[in-house]
Amino acid sequence: MDLGSIGFLVISALLISTAILMVSTKNLIHSLLYMFMFVISVTAMILYLNAVFLGIAELIIYNGGIVLLLAIGISSMPEGTVKRINSKLSFALPVIVLAVTSFLLLKMPSSSYSSSLNYTNFGTYFFQNYAGLLLVLAFTAIASIFSTIYIISKGEKV
Amino acid sequence: MIPEEYFLLLTSILFVIGIYGILSRREGISIIISSEIIVNAAIINFVSAANFYSALNGISYALITLIMIVFETVVFIALMVIFSRKTGSLSISKLGRYKG
Structure with a gap:
């Protein structure tokens, strides 16, 4: 295992752990602090992928702008506890x-009646042969989005 | 060299964590914080594709996404501050009282 792989594993572990901490904590300020760490991990991953300008832009815009904005927004809201559904x-x-x-991603069939099916041409193959299924999936996704908005608007009465 | 599938798997895990955060919270601020995870996963996807296929398009798409999420967050926070002051609660389930 070379240094690049170790770096990728470390950054991935940081990303996943900070993301889990962001969504599992009950305190909004703690969630914001974990978001701060999450954005630093994202910057590390972007720098690992040789996009220096985007990494610096991400750090400045997110940690210098969005996190600060969220902190100001949270401080101007009434006190309350985070409830989990x-x-x-x-x-x-x-x-x-x-x-x-x-x-x-990991078990893409390598041999099928269509030769050289891999994840790079999976989208094209799927769209050409299963366009109807894609339409059904799209309608299902739209219906689930509307039903989610309806459930949220109903609140505890559902 | 790390294969591209591992980056896609990582971003799909982050996407799923963001989906769980959105589905399990009632507070608007928690939902926007969870959506930031999803947006950052998409940004990592763009950058990894740009790196693997040596195309600068991915970097430009990621930059545009980054700028758009700033505007979206600003508008959403402003709405949530006004809404929480009117209702006195952080929960978005009280949006139902504003239905037509």
């Missing part, structure tokens, strides 16, 4: 999305 959907949907994405 413990529904099965909030656990099940991310797990399903991650499982499908991981399967597609």
Whole structure:
């Protein structure tokens, strides 16, 4: 394992751990501090990918602008506690999305009736042969977005 | 050299964490903080594609995304501050009272 791989693993671990801490903490200010660390990890990953200007821009714009803006916004809001919705959907949907994405990324079939199917031409192959399925998936996504907005607007009455 | 699939897997994990943050919170500020995770995952995707395919388009798309998210965050925070002062609560479930 060379230094580049170790660097990628360290930065990835930082990214995932700070992101999990951001969404799991009950205190909004703690969440903001974890976001500060998350943005530094993102900058590290962008610099690892040789995009120096974008990394510096990300650091200045996010940590110097958005985090500060969120802090001012939180301080001007009334006091309150963060409540978590413990529904099965909030656990099940991310797990399903991650499982499908991981399967597609890591176990892409190398041999099929269409030769040289890999992740670079997967989008083109899917759009040419399964356009109807894509339309159905798009309508499903739009319907789920509207239903989510409806559920949120209903609040505790659902 | 790290294969590109590992970067895509990393960004998909971050995307899923952001989705969980959005679905499990009622507060608007928590939702916007979770959406920042998703946007940063997309930015990493653009930059990794630009790095692997030696195309500067990805960097420019990432820069445009970065600038757009600033405007979106500013408008959203302003709306949430006004809304929370009117309702006295951080929860967006009280948006239902404003339906037509």
